[in-house]
Amino acid sequence: METLSWGAIVARLLSQLLPVWIGMAAVFALSFGFKRRLGLYGQLFDSTIGMIGFAIVLFWALTGIFADTIITFDPLQQISGMKNKVPGTPLPEAVAGYRYYLLGGDNLARDVFSRMVSGATIVMQIAPLATLFAFMVGITLGLPAAYYGGRLDTFLSFLANLILAFPVILLFYLLVTPEIVQTGLPTYMAGVLFLFPIIFLVVLWNSRYFTQRGKRAAYLAVTLVLGLWLYLGVAWNADPLGLISVPPNILIVFVSVVFVNSPTVFRIVRGLALDIKTRDYVAAAQTRGEGPWYTMLWEILPNARGPLIVDFCLRIGYTTILLGTLGFFGLGLAPESPDWGTTINDGRKLLSIYPHPAIAPALALMSLVLGLNLLADGLREESLRD
Amino acid sequence: MVPFLIRRVGLMLLTALCLTFIVFWLTNLPPNLEKLAKTQGTVRMTDAQTASWLETRGYARPLPVKYAEWLGLIPAWTYEDSYGNAAGRCIGDGIAPEDAPRRCGVLQGDWGQSSVFREPVSEIIGKRLWLTGKLMFWVLLVMVPSALLIGVLAGMREGSRLDRTLSTFSIATTATPEYVSGVILIAVFASSAVGLKWFNGTATGAMEDATFANFTLPVATIALFGMGYVARMTRAAMAEVMTAQYIRTARLKGLSFGAIVWKHALRNALIAPFTVIMLQIPWLLNGVVIVETLFNYKGFGWTLVQAASNNDVSLLLGCSVVAVVVVLLTQLISDVGYVLLNPRIRIA
Numbered sequence: 001m002e003t004l005s006w007g008a009i010v011a012r013l014l015s016q017l018l019p020v021w022i023g024m025a026a027v028f029a030l031s032f033g034f035k036r037r038l039g040l041y042g043q044l045f046d047s048t049i050g051m052i053g054f055a056i057v058l059f060w061a062l063t064g065i066f067a068d069t070i071i072t073f074d075p076l077q078q079i080s081g082m083k084n085k086v087p088g089t090p091l092p093e094a095v096a097g098y099r100y101y102l103l104g105g106d107n108l109a110r111d112v113f114s115r116m117v118s119g120a121t122i123v124m125q126i127a128p129l130a131t132l133f134a135f136m137v138g139i140t141l142g143l144p145a146a147y148y149g150g151r152l153d154t155f156l157s158f159l160a161n162l163i164l165a166f167p168v169i170l171l172f173y174l175l176v177t178p179e180i181v182q183t184g185l186p187t188y189m190a191g192v193l194f195l196f197p198i199i200f201l202v203v204l205w206n207s208r209y210f211t212q213r214g215k216r217a218a219y220l221a222v223t224l225v226l227g228l229w230l231y232l233g234v235a236w237n238a239d240p241l242g243l244i245s246v247p248p249n250i251l252i253v254f255v256s257v258v259f260v261n262s263p264t265v266f267r268i269v270r271g272l273a274l275d276i277k278t279r280d281y282v283a284a285a286q287t288r289g290e291g292p293w294y295t296m297l298w299e300i301l302p303n304a305r306g307p308l309i310v311d312f313c314l315r316i317g318y319t320t321i322l323l324g325t326l327g328f329f330g331l332g333l334a335p336e337s338p339d340w341g342t343t344i345n346d347g348r349k350l351l352s353i354y355p356h357p358a359i360a361p362a363l364a365l366m367s368l369v370l371g372l373n374l375l376a377d378g379l380r381e382e383s384l385r386d
Numbered sequence: 387m388v389p390f391l392i393r394r395v396g397l398m399l400l401t402a403l404c405l406t407f408i409v410f411w412l413t414n415l416p417p418n419l420e421k422l423a424k425t426q427g428t429v430r431m432t433d434a435q436t437a438s439w440l441e442t443r444g445y446a447r448p449l450p451v452k453y454a455e456w457l458g459l460i461p462a463w464t465y466e467d468s469y470g471n472a473a474g475r476c477i478g479d480g481i482a483p484e485d486a487p488r489r490c491g492v493l494q495g496d497w498g499q500s501s502v503f504r505e506p507v508s509e510i511i512g513k514r515l516w517l518t519g520k521l522m523f524w525v526l527l528v529m530v531p532s533a534l535l536i537g538v539l540a541g542m543r544e545g546s547r548l549d550r551t552l553s554t555f556s557i558a559t560t561a562t563p564e565y566v567s568g569v570i571l572i573a574v575f576a577s578s579a580v581g582l583k584w585f586n587g588t589a590t591g592a593m594e595d596a597t598f599a600n601f602t603l604p605v606a607t608i609a610l611f612g613m614g615y616v617a618r619m620t621r622a623a624m625a626e627v628m629t630a631q632y633i634r635t636a637r638l639k640g641l642s643f644g645a646i647v648w649k650h651a652l653r654n655a656l657i658a659p660f661t662v663i664m665l666q667i668p669w670l671l672n673g674v675v676i677v678e679t680l681f682n683y684k685g686f687g688w689t690l691v692q693a694a695s696n697n698d699v700s701l702l703l704g705c706s707v708v709a710v711v712v713v714l715l716t717q718l719i720s721d722v723g724y725v726l727l728n729p730r731i732r733i734a
Contacts, residue, residue: 158397162404167668167709169675169687170702173694174409179417321563328565328676329691344565348572348680355573362566370561377557 004088009102016102019066024058040309043382050378056371063117064124071114072098075338083109084354106357107350115338116360122339123368126250127319130257131312136197137258138265143296146273157270160263168260169325175256176331186252190235193258198227207294253332257322261315268311272304306383310376317372324365340365398714402707409706410453413699419445422697426501444475456498456703458491498700502692507704510689515708517593518674518685521604525670529609529616530663537620537659542647544625553621560614564676568607575603589681604681608673612666616659623658627651657727664720668713
């Protein structure tokens with residue numbers, strides 16, 4: 001068989017990604033149909049930039065979700081004779097399965113396309129969730145720092161600035177090494193950081209339904225049971241039911257990314273809250289006799305949502321870059337892991353002779369971050385409009 | 387102004403102390419010390435041998451004591467083996483045990499000995515920083531003017547086609563981390579298989595003598611990533627200034643567009659980018675680490691990676707002090723500069 005031409009490669013790639021196209025078409029059709037009833041999300045479809053960004057992000061999200069049906073080979077499978085082959089190279093006759101390496105083979109004779117698609121799953125699992133956790137930590141600490149001020153604020157701000165003064169890469173090198181994993185430090189950090197979402201939700205429900213005993217008890221019970229179950233499983237690997245466990249190297253990557261992101265979120269939330277604190281509706285809530293946490297979480301926070309949503313999108317992109325940086329220095333994730341950073345790091349050694357194994361994940365990462373940036377831009381534009 | 391400066395410098399010292407203590411603590415955790423012993427001694431040491439290796443080299447003592455010694459606050463450790471050979475922190479090659487000073491820490495100007503390069507830390511850092519300084523000089527020389535130019539051109543007429551094009555370009559550059567743009571640039575301009583072969587894919591030669599061929603790609607890689615953000619901030623500042631009353635007045639009195647931009651808008655629009663550029667420098671440090679690794683340019687970033695991956699405690703501490711000073715000093719300069727540039731703001 002002959003090596004495929006670029007046209008044929010593109011056609012095969014497009015057909016391989018069919019589930020993604022169907023999913024995107026469905027989401028876009030539904031969103032357009034109910035545009036006016038979807039709030040800020042619906043408004044996004046009025047801005048071209050925002051729509052392009054959303055389409056790119058959706059593409060990678062769906063690619064991550066449907067990765068198992070899209071990939072043509074197992075991302076770790078090595079097929080002899082396919083080492084560093086150019087895109088579109090046919091497989092040896094004896095091997096069963098898909099007939100081509102669509103984007104070529106890497107230096108261990110693995111399929112570049114399948115690795116790139118599997119990499120999307122890893123990035124899409126870690127980046128949004130880690131950003132969400134960083135936001136929970138940043139909000140839970142940033143609101144009281146701004147609201148109460150004084151010593152608490154001085155102390156927390158000093159702590160945040162201390163972490164921000166570390167060069168990110170030094171921090172990663174200090175935290176994400178096998179030796180540090182041995183000491184159990186990441187587990188303790190996870191133990192502290194993963195408490196924040198539970199605290200956040202408990203305080204959120206408690207302050208909201210303080211006067212409605214029944215509702216408060218129900219919400220708190222659900223949050224605590226689910227939250228503590230997840231907490232035990234994820235942070236301490238001690239799930240009593242044995243359902244949840246996170247591989248230690250994923251956990252440490254997750255924890256360090258949350259740790260690096262939280263101080264910045266803290267600063268943003270603190271800055272926004274300091275501004276909103278002086279508004280009349282906050283004074284009104286205080287006069288009504290609302291508790292401090294109600295004022296913070298149900299008066300100040302909802303009014304800071306615009307900038308926070310925009311920053312959330314940007315920060316997912318930044319987290320993706322951080323994950324790539326970790327992979328690039330070979331920290332945390334397993335060396336054969338198909339995530340984009342590790343793959344780029346693998347490919348860069350032979351970059352000047354065989355560029356394709358590094359180019360594919362590089363373009364993937366770049367397009368995802370670009371999509372998130374455009375999405376954030378569109379959201380900012382639309383949220384400023386009203 | 388003076389009390390403000392004193393307070394800031396005090397805060398800087400406190401931050402540097404806390405930070406070096408954290409680095410000290412993390413690098414002195416037992417598994418890290420074991421790794422250090424095994425890389426410096428032999429891999430096949432037994433646990434007892436490892437313990438004695440650490441003992442004779444002063445690692446197996448309480449953390450606060452070791453930290454105070456590194457600072458030079460308390461007399462350094464000494465060790466005398468059964469043959470009467472003395473060893474100690476201050477006793478190195480060329481210094482006899484009798485003449486060795488009692489304290490030798492940072493306060494005495496002694497940054498210790500690197501265990502990987504077997505040279506004094508201060509010498510290594512000085513040498514490497516100079517190389518990185520050269521890289522940074524060129525990066526700033528390329529980045530700042532082009533970022534300002536893009537930002538001003540885009541913000542001059544908000545919403546025009548030029549603005550859209552330049553804004554998209556700057557978003558694209560901020561979305562491309564150094565390890566991605568570096569890889570793409572090498573593939574396009576340096577790859578021997580498909581590339582244009584204009585430049586070199588490594589910058590090792592640039593350490594001795596930087597030429598257009600071996601220094602363009604590393605400089606371009608860092609400058610591109612930093613440029614987008616500065617350009618976007620400049621654009622925002624410029625767009626805001628262009629809607630101000632005095633610009634309208636200038637326009638109504640019949641000034642040409644060029645004169646308005648050049649004489650009235652530009653000066654006020656450049657206050658914000660100044661802070662952004664100063665705050666961008668610590669981020670460039672990050673990019674420097676990636677780019678120096680990617681292009682094998684043995685500067686400060688490369689040294690940091692070597693020190694961190696080999697758990698070279700003294701060198702790593704030296705590197706973190708430098709990094710912290712860079713971060714905090716640029717923050718200070720940006721605050722002070724902001725006040726000097728904008729007379730409406732005062733700091734008590």
